[in-house]
Every structure is written in C-alpha cells, then in structure tokens.
Amino acid sequence: MDIEELLEDEYGDVIKKNSDMFFFQDETKTYVINYWLKAREDNSKLLVISQDFFDDALAEIIVNSVSVISSTDKPLILPITAGKHSSSLFTHIIILPQNYHGYMKSAGIDRGDLYWCIPIFRCEFSGEESVEEFMSMRVHFVPVLDWKRAIRPKVKVYFDNPKTGAGADETRVLVQYLTLLQEVDNLEGVSNGFIELENYKGEVVEILSPVKSEFILILNREDETAMSKDVLKTHLDEFVMS
Numbered sequence: 001m002d003i004e005e006l007l008e009d010e011y012g013d014v015i016k017k018n019s020d021m022f023f024f025q026d027e028t029k030t031y032v033i034n035y036w037l038k039a040r041e042d043n044s045k046l047l048v049i050s051q052d053f054f055d056d057a058l059a060e061i062i063v064n065s066v067s068v069i070s071s072t073d074k075p076l077i078l079p080i081t082a083g084k085h086s087s088s089l090f091t092h093i094i095i096l097p098q099n100y101h102g103y104m105k106s107a108g109i110d111r112g113d114l115y116w117c118i119p120i121f122r123c124e125f126s127g128e129e130s131v132e133e134f135m136s137m138r139v140h141f142v143p144v145l146d147w148k149r150a151i152r153p154k155v156k157v158y159f160d161n162p163k164t165g166a167g168a169d170e171t172r173v174l175v176q177y178l179t180l181l182q183e184v185d186n187l188e189g190v191s192n193g194f195i196e197l198e199n200y201k202g203e204v205v206e207i208l209s210p211v212k213s214e215f216i217l218i219l220n221r222e223d224e225t226a227m228s229k230d231v232l233k234t235h236l237d238e239f240v241m242s
Contacts, residue, residue: 051145
C-alpha cells in the first residue's frame with residue numbers, strides 16, 4: 001500500500017494537496033488535530049501538526065523551509081526561509097526524529113525517516129533537549145500544537161530566597177518566564193538571596209537585591225550593574241528572547 005492508502009485506512013478522508021503533500025485530521029469531541037505530511041524524494045517524511053487552528057499556507061512554509069536533515073536521533077533547528085506569513089511570527093522550526101514523538105505508530109508507515117516539524121520562536125528551545133526534557137517542555141511549558149501561542153522562552157533557574165523559603169539547586173530547573181518574574185519580585189530587598197538565570201543559549205546572569213527598590217544584574221560573573229526593577233525586567237526580556 002502507498003502512503004495515501006495507509007493514511008486513508010487510519011484517518012479516513014485524506015486530501016492530496018499536491019503530488020507529495022497530504023492533509024488529514026483526527027477529530028474528538030473537544031478538539032481537532034490537523035496533520036500535513038510531505039513525502040520527499042529522499043524518502044524522508046515531514047509531519048506538521050496543529051490543534052484546532054488550520055493554516056495550509058504556514059504548513060507549506062514549514063515543510064519548504066526544511067533542507068537536508070543531517071541527524072536521525074537529535075533535534076535540529078532551522079530558520080523559516082520559505083517565505084513570510086501574514087499572521088505568524090514564528091521564526092524557526094525544530095525538527096524532531098521519530099524517537100521524540102509517537103505519531104503515525106498505528107498507521108503502518110515507516111517511522112525511521114519520519115520527522116515532526118514544529119514552528120517555534122527561536123528562544124523556546126535550545127536544540128540540545130533530550131527526549132525526556134522535550135517531553136516535559138511540551139507538556140508543561142511550550143504548547144507546541146498551538147499555533148496562536150504567545151512566546152514561551154526557555155528559562156532555567158538556580159536560586160535561593162531565605163525570606164520565602166523558595167529555591168532550586170545548582171543543577172537549575174525549568175520555569176515559566178512569568179514564574180521567574182514573580183521570583184524577581186519576591187527577591188526585592190532580600191540581601192542574602194539570589195537568582196541565577198540561564199537562557200536558551202546557555203548564557204547565565206545573576207540577580208541580587210541588596211536593598212529595597214534596587215537590583216544588581218551580574219553579567220559574565222563579574223560585570224555588575226545596579227538598576228531599578230523596571231529596567232531589570234527590560235534587560236531580562238532581551239536576555240531570554242533575543
């Protein structure tokens with residue numbers, strides 16, 4: 001059986017967008033999952049998925065931006081190069097091999113060269129995520145099937161706040177960016193507390209607040225700058241998203 005027949009057996013109606021691109025859906029009572037599958041001449045298959053939101057044009061841009069895939073077991077991040085999209089601000093694609101997802105397992109399709117292509121904002125993933133870390137980020141931090149999501153920058157923290165009793169050890173934990181900003185608020189005036197923040201590039205800054213209404217941002221472990229909370233948050237926005 002060819003790919004189209006296998007998809008029809010598993011999903012029912014399949015729309016052939018062009019000679020090598022198929023569209024199909026999985027509907028439940030609460031949501032609709034949209035799938036686009038491109039079968040390429042090199043035998044690789046590119047899978048694009050969204051929940052509820054349908055956008056043929058963006059799906060085409062995603063698959064057409066994928067060049068040669070060099071890795072078969074680790075994520076690959078590429079810029080979106082096939083063209084601009086009127087309503088999407090996504091800048092990159094993270095390409096995941098079959099060991100990072102379970103899609104198409106029951107469709108009878110060879111998954112060895114099946115790659116899930118996700119539109120992302122560059123700051124959402126480093127590209128160095130293990131299978132376990134990606135699964136956790138997908139569930140708790142970045143709703144990758146939501147093509148209308150706000151930016152969810154990857155943030156890891158090591159911090160201690162003796163006043164609140166909150167903290168995380170030096171191995172650093174993933175947190176939502178809004179959670180980090182709340183911890184910055186909580187740190188204000190706590191002279192014996194600190195926050196170390198790691199962005200998606202692996203860069204680290206440290207935040208101190210020796211007195212009320214004053215924060216110190218430390219770059220490269222040595223460059224210290226005192227600033228207000230509002231100025232600090234502007235610097236943090238740039239640090240985690242740029």
